[in-house]
Amino acid sequence: MGSxxxxxxxxxxxIVVVAISSAIIFFGNRFSADGLNIFVNGTGDNVRGNxxxxxxxxxxxxxGGSLGNYKTETIRFTAVISDGKDKGKQVMATQSLNNMYAGADTIREVKEGDRILLMEVNxxxxxxxxxxxMDYYRMDKIFMLAGAFALLLVLLGxxxxxxxxxxxxxxxxxxFFVFVPWIMNGYNVYLGVIGTCLFTIVMTLLLINGATKKSFVTMAGCASGTIVAAGVTYIMNYFxxxxxxxxxHSVYLTMVNPNKxxxxxxIVFAAIIIGALGAIMDVAMDISSSLYELSEHVPDISFKKLVSSGMRIGSDIMGTMANTLVLAYIGSSLCSVMLLITYSASIDVLLNRELVIVEILQALTGSVAILLTAPLTVLISGMVYIKKKGR
Incomplete structure (x- = not known):
């Protein structure tokens, strides 16, 4: 009966969490995107085609010329438009390729059956x-991969x-429907980050684990780690x-909304906090879940022993998660860093460029947040799980 x-x-x-989350996103979008024009292209119409x-x-x-000698190859083809007002219409189109740059030969010529994006220009x-x-239509392949990922999640989880x-x-x-429009409309980014973190932490943990002590301990651990990351980022931004x-891209962003x-x-602050949030949640959840199971299977465990076990578990997690963050940031900006290395006059110039500094700051801030999330979650777990037993 109890079960x-x-x-x-x-x-x-x-049902309540899903309903509230849906309402927050719907009404949040109505407010944050009010008066905002996005995906507006003044040069022509973009459509899909085969x-x-x-x-x-x-x-x-x-x-001759300033760009030297190069060849331009123009491929003429017919395509059927697959969306928009001209859906089903067959049109003549062209693809232009040139060997102006090294590596340009990696751009593939269109072939019959390809799904592509077309632009109508004057x-x-x-x-x-x-x-x-314009480009190849690639989202269908991404949707297939996402579907395989979702299937694996259901089969294994x-x-x-x-x-x-x-x-x-x-x-x-x-x-993408609340936070990004919020920023683009010129609203306070810091408030947006707080809202994004709160929404993500509470919604995710309630959906996955329900309203349990384990969830609330994890929420507290996530909140503490996020506050640490925010504090470190804010202070370092100043110094x-x-x-x-x-x-x-930063220059273009300033032109999006000149009035606000x-x-x-x-934006740098937001990127660092949101980038670290996933790793912080992982660490808090791993430790909270492990100590919950330990407290359930060893009912007479003391606060000191539970905390000691938690610190050992946390030390194992810290190293791999810090590596995960650092490698993720290196991978995401590899091309930019390689370009800066090529055109920097010295190692001092390279390391003091703002792009490189921000990448280093992201990695270090996330790592510090992970390091402190672990012991903070351990202490919170000890207080909640042991208090439950009246010891």
Missing amino acids: KKNKLKRVVLW VVKIIGKETTENV IPGTEKNEWKF GIKGINTIVSLGFTFGFV LHLSGFIDE PVDLVA
């Missing part, structure tokens, strides 16, 4: 338009796997004299 009652409570809680037939190729040689000096190849998929969907929805102009310009330093 059925607990299951019913879990189901009710799941390549039907390759008509032919033309090669032209460009001799022919200079005329009132006519033409269709040009069962109900928790399904809950993980739902929580990932809500996290994605909040970040490092960061401007937020880490690359050319984006706070670039706050």
